[in-house]
Amino acid sequence: xxxxxxxxxxxxxxxxxxxxxxxxxxxxxxxxxxxxxxxxxxxxxxxxxxxxxxxxxxxxxxxxxxxxxxxxxxxxxxxxxxxxxxxxxxxxxxxxxxxxxxxxxxxxxxxxxxxxxxxxxxxxxxxxxxxxxxxxxxxxxxxxxxxxxxxxxxxxxxxxxxxxxxxxxxxxxxxxxxxxxxxxxxxxxxxxxxxxxxxxxxxxxxxxxxxxx
Numbered sequence: 001x002x003x004x005x006x007x008x009x010x011x012x013x014x015x016x017x018x019x020x021x022x023x024x025x026x027x028x029x030x031x032x033x034x035x036x037x038x039x040x041x042x043x044x045x046x047x048x049x050x051x052x053x054x055x056x057x058x059x060x061x062x063x064x065x066x067x068x069x070x071x072x073x074x075x076x077x078x079x080x081x082x083x084x085x086x087x088x089x090x091x092x093x094x095x096x097x098x099x100x101x102x103x104x105x106x107x108x109x110x111x112x113x114x115x116x117x118x119x120x121x122x123x124x125x126x127x128x129x130x131x132x133x134x135x136x137x138x139x140x141x142x143x144x145x146x147x148x149x150x151x152x153x154x155x156x157x158x159x160x161x162x163x164x165x166x167x168x169x170x171x172x173x174x175x176x177x178x179x180x181x182x183x184x185x186x187x188x189x190x191x192x193x194x195x196x197x198x199x200x201x202x203x204x205x206x207x208x209x210x211x212x213x
Contacts, residue, residue, distance in 0.1 A: 040060065069115055088107065102201035109196065119182070144170070160208055161209065
């Protein structure tokens with residue numbers, strides 16, 4: 001029994017190591033070549049594994065892109081749930097609405113720092129691949145649920161402008177925190193991350209909060 005367990009542990013570790021090599025190789029190639037220019041064969045060659053291993057440990061090209069994105073967003077240095085990260089904890093202790101939304105903007109910046117280079121690749125993939133399109137649709141649905149939750153917290157803790165419902169406030173946050181907005185300002189217009197973060201926090205506060213908060 002111990003030998004069987006040891007053998008199983010070794011296989012699991014080998015699979016984990018192969019998956020890490022595949023995802024790192026895929027990340028480099030996707031950023032360098034884009035979704036259309038990256039093939040499973042090229043990923044396998046760079047990772048030093050067989051094509052079948054790529055399929056076995058991750059999946060096809062769309063699944064690889066999703067795994068690369070998820071891994072980048074999670075981050076190797078801080079593999080903990082978003083709600084438990086320092087910025088989220090600071091948001092829970094914010095004394096006023098502007099501070100709360102300033103920290104929410106910082107969270108958006110942190111996510112862009114992790115996954116920003118992959119956003120154009122997601123957009124490219126979604127334009128021509130049904131699986132990637134479904135994945136990006138899921139991302140947007142999850143973002144909408146998240147911004148609705150943040151809008152509810154703003155109303156509960158600090159109050160919303162009288163002409164806004166929680167649903168409308170959530171939609172505003174969903175729009176302002178869109179990856180496309182970050183791409184346009186940072187990638188296309190050359191804004192610094194500091195400028196983007198400051199603008200996002202100020203704009204969200206101006207849009208949602210009761211005047212003077």
